[in-house]
Amino acid sequence: MLKVENLTKKYNKVDAVKNVNFTVEPGNIAVLAGPNGAGKSTTIKCITGLLRYEGKIEVCNKENKTPDGKRCLGYVPEVPALYDYLTVYEHIQFIAKAYGVTEYEEKAEELLKRFELYDKKDKLGRELSKGMQQKISICCAAIINPKVILFDEPMVGLDPKAIKELKLLITELKMQNTAIVISTHLLDSVEDIWDKILIMKNGEIILSRTREELHLTGESLEELFFEVTEG
Numbered sequence: 001m002l003k004v005e006n007l008t009k010k011y012n013k014v015d016a017v018k019n020v021n022f023t024v025e026p027g028n029i030a031v032l033a034g035p036n037g038a039g040k041s042t043t044i045k046c047i048t049g050l051l052r053y054e055g056k057i058e059v060c061n062k063e064n065k066t067p068d069g070k071r072c073l074g075y076v077p078e079v080p081a082l083y084d085y086l087t088v089y090e091h092i093q094f095i096a097k098a099y100g101v102t103e104y105e106e107k108a109e110e111l112l113k114r115f116e117l118y119d120k121k122d123k124l125g126r127e128l129s130k131g132m133q134q135k136i137s138i139c140c141a142a143i144i145n146p147k148v149i150l151f152d153e154p155m156v157g158l159d160p161k162a163i164k165e166l167k168l169l170i171t172e173l174k175m176q177n178t179a180i181v182i183s184t185h186l187l188d189s190v191e192d193i194w195d196k197i198l199i200m201k202n203g204e205i206i207l208s209r210t211r212e213e214l215h216l217t218g219e220s221l222e223e224l225f226f227e228v229t230e231g
Helices: 040-048 067-071 088-098 105-114 130-143 160-175 211-217 221-230
Strands: 002-011 014-024 029-033 054-059 073-076 148-152 179-183 196-201 204-210
Touching: 002 040, 014 040, 014 179, 014 196, 014 204, 029 040, 040 054, 040 073, 040 148, 040 179, 054 067, 067 073, 073 130, 088 105, 088 130, 105 130, 130 160, 160 179, 196 211, 196 221, 204 211, 204 221, 211 221
Parallel strands: 029 179, 029 196, 073 148, 148 179
Antiparallel strands: 002 014, 002 054, 196 204
16 A cells, blocks of 8 residues: 655745645555646655655555565656666566565566567667667566556557557556556546546645546546646
8 A cells, every 4th residue: 555644845945745645555546647747756756765755655554765665666757767788688687686576587578578578688778769668667667566556657658559568567456456656647548447536736636536436427537637727
């Protein structure tokens, strides 16, 4: 489970994120949506521990910056950050060993094949397109069998087949009881898989709603988004 309490992040005394609170239960997919500059990526980076912040964040009932908390957490950043001189396979191997994952080879091969990277497994990180780098980031996050996983605009730069495979992977993670957060402004890309929508504006969550609650109103996800961000 992911639990965020009173999260606040300031840049030069300006609140980028203001007193944000939410939880994501195991087996649930939460979509963090909002216009550019709403605070989505800042929130994600605070959860990963990449930014200093005020408040409390727990991953699997552990403080997010502790080794036990980090061990539960997978992360696919908006901009892939690969090592220039590691091969595709070495990236997965490095992450698996860093997280203490054993007997990962079969799963690594499966991930490389489904994201059409197997024939490129010996290519260096610096030789790859952004789309391929994004696929490696996804494979690296999945290889650790995370209990909580964060996706920051994961479908930007992916081809249609990779998007299809990513959505299948997200559904599989959900079935494995993983708590999932997807930060995106491409609402149509998550229309069929989300469980909870968290809409941010000006650093705050201005609306939280489940799929069941939205179904009762008869609104679409897109209609709700524009209603609360522009209306």
